[in-house]
Amino acid sequence: MTGNIILPSRLMGRRLISTTALRNTPVKLAYTTYDQETSQDKSAKPPVVVMHGLFGSRNNWNSLSKALNQQTSRRIIAIDARNHGESPHTSEMTYQDMAWDIQHLLEKLNIKETILMGHSMGGAAVMLTALTYPYLVDKLVVVDMSPVKTSPSLQEMSVIMAAMSSIDFKGLQSLSQARQHTDKFLSTTIHSPTLRQFLITNVMEDPPGNFRWRVNLPVLVENFSTHIAQFPTIVPRLGGKTFTKPTLFIAGGKSDYIKREDHPGIKKLFPNAEFVYIEDAAHWLHAEKPAEFLKISSDFINS
Structure with a gap:
């Protein structure tokens, strides 16, 4: 099905x-x-x-x-x-x-x-x-x-968003490499492997050879504390x-x-x-x- x-x-x-x-x-x-x-x-x-x-x-x-x-x-x-x-x-x-x-x-x-x-x-x-x-x-x-x-746990998302915003995708060669790089970078802030794996599904390649977040991260960051939370x-x-x-x-x-x-x-x-x-x-x-x-x-x- x-x-x-x-x-x-x-x-x-x-x-x-x-x-x-x-x-x-x-x-x-x-x-x-x-x-x-x-x-x-x-x-x-x-x-x-x-x-x-x-x-x-x-x-x-x-x-x-x-x-x-x-x-x-x-x-x-x-x-x-x-x-x-x-x-x-x-x-x-x-x-x-x-x-x-x-x-x-x-x-x-x-x-x-x-x-x-x-x-x-x-x-x-x-x-x-x-x-x-x-x-x-x-x-x-x-x-x-x-x-x-x-x-109170929701407020922890601000720290996670800051970490996500700090990731530099330049110089990466493949989507798998970009996601591995993201996982390693986030591991210093996010100790849960499950949560990291959930977040890195948002790393995408568009156009070919360029990597970015699928979610509109700048807008989510801007609206998190005033609206989403x-x-x-x-x-x-x-x-x-x-x-x-x-x-x-x-x-x-x-x-x-x-x-x-x-x-x-x-x-x-x-x-x-x-x-x-x-x-x-x-x-x-x-x-x-x-x-x-x-x-x-x-x-x-x-x-």
Whole structure:
């Protein structure tokens, strides 16, 4: 079973490097659709739209998207957030922009209602989408992200970004050499091999013989402390909006992104929220414990 890449326009095959051309407008998100196991009445079931976290891409969710498609018999649409993966680069990187991008994609695909799933940064984006456009969302799955507090661990990303920004790709001869060079450089700052391997998937060759970050690193750095790491500050400006439909928060037992003391505050925004912890997992729980994550998320989607 394989996913089919469906591009909504001819622009989807191009890299847009300018950070100003798309200012103040939704971007046309790159996405992959998985529908090999979908039943004949697929139009009757809202599809599941999945957004990755910071520095991720839809490719990180390839195996899980296939499995979710099989377990739920629903179309799964994995998307690249703006400034990530194969989606366009733009100077704007707020959660309002990301929610607008999702709404725009659903409109273009003529999807009237969907189940939204997002991890970390993607979790914040889908929460804001549900709060802003509740009529578009049937259910919501938030993976290790809280709307009421910012994890202290998230602030460590500033150090990681500084290290990534310091890497010089000049003189390197191949993509494998560029990634080895990046891994060695980052090892002095990032001690986790798993995290380093996750980050270096963003090293790409474009054009041939030239290496760069696939993500729009300068814009992510510029917007990190003021926007990306500040999702809870948006909530007071929403005018008391709530999302009352079924919502599932899946958290890592070893993560500090969602604490049990956060539950009352979260339920003020998402009164129909449930919480499930995968005790032996940290922030990237869907990658650390994919079988457990798949069962929890598919059971909720199928309920």
